[in-house]
Structures are given as structure tokens and as C-alpha cells.
Amino acid sequence: MPLLLIPLLLVGFVLLYLLLLPLALLQRYRAGHARRRAQPWVIGINAWLLATSTVTFLFGAWLAGRWVSAAMTDAVVGLAAGLLLGLVGLWLTRFERDQRGWLYTPNRALVLVLTLIVAGRIGYGFWHAWQWWRTDAGHTRWLEQQGTVLAVGGLLLGYYLAYTWGLRARIRRG
Numbered sequence: 642m643p644l645l646l647i648p649l650l651l652v653g654f655v656l657l658y659l660l661l662l663p664l665a666l667l668q669r670y671r672a673g674h675a676r677r678r679a680q681p682w683v684i685g686i687n688a689w690l691l692a693t694s695t696v697t698f699l700f701g702a703w704l705a706g707r708w709v710s711a712a713m714t715d716a717v718v719g720l721a722a723g724l725l726l727g728l729v730g731l732w733l734t735r736f737e738r739d740q741r742g743w744l745y746t747p748n749r750a751l752v753l754v755l756t757l758i759v760a761g762r763i764g765y766g767f768w769h770a771w772q773w774w775r776t777d778a779g780h781t782r783w784l785e786q787q788g789t790v791l792a793v794g795g796l797l798l799g800y801y802l803a804y805t806w807g808l809r810a811r812i813r814r815g
Contacts, residue, residue, distance in 0.1 A: 666760050673752035679743035679812050688805045695720070695802055702791050709787050719792035723799020726751070730800065731807035743812050747804075755800065762793045 702716035709715075733748035 662763065666756055669759075670752060670756040673756065674747050674749040676744055676746040678741070679745055679808065681809075681812050684805060684809045684812060688802075688809045691798070691802045691805055695798055698794065698798055702795075705791065709791070711788055712791055715788035716791040716795045719795025720799040721795075723796040723801075724803045725799075726755075726796070727800040727803025728807065730804050731811070734808075736811065745808065755797065758793060758796065762789065765789065 699713075699716060699720075702712050705712040730748060730751045733751060735746045735748075737744040737746075
């Protein structure tokens, strides 16, 4: 009898995920445009970890090129677009200085655009999985079409990489 509950638990977890996903995206948007205090040591660690993540991401895209058509191209184009968007985001960020240091507020519209890109990619992933399941296509054909995951991942990684390194430079400059 307990083994019969496993499929129900799996369905329950999927439904809970689908129910909480919009709330998580809303919270991400709210936290993304909040005014925050710039702590140089945190920004420095984050910048170096993002640089490491970028190298790892590009290595993973190179490896994925064996199974996903144009994986490296999608990753590099996404990363380049993200770097440009990060510079725009840094330019649109409002900086303030008080007695305790720097405060910064990211641009609301840009945070909304990034959140909608993530939401759109998640929605596209669900739709794509649904189409694959309905047509019973082969795994290799489905995997070959996953280049947008790398493009969106590169976009987000490039954005945060440029934004964090620019923020680090701005705070250090004073």
C-alpha cells in the first residue's frame, strides 16, 4: 500500500511547485529592485564567484555541444547580450552615499524584464516538455533543441557578472 502513495506524492510535489512558482518569481522581482547597502567584501566575493561560474558555464556549454546543436554559440551570444545588459543596468542604477557607505537601487524595469525572461523560459520549458510528451519524440531530438537554456543562462550570468564587477569598481572608486 505505501508504494501506491509514491505517484500521488510525486504529483503533489509537481502541483506544489507549479503553485509556488509565480510566488517565487514575484518575490524575486520584489527583492531584485530593493534598495540595498553595498558591502564591499560581499560584492568582491560575489564578483569572483561569478567569474568562476562563467568559466564553468562556458566549459559546460563546450561539453554540451556534443549533444545540443550550437550550444557554445547560444551560450556565448547569451553571455555577450547579458554583459551589455549588465552595463546598461549599472548605468541605470541609482547610487547614494550616507555616513555608513554606499546604497544602490537597481532599475525596476530592468529587473522586471529579467524576471519575465526567466518566467518565459520556464513556461517555454513546460510547453516544450508537454509537446515532447504528446508526440513521443525521441530523447535526442528533444535534447538538441535545448540551446535556449544556455542562451538564457548566459544572459543572466553575463548580466550579473557585468553588474557585479561594475558595482565593485564603482564602490572602490568612491
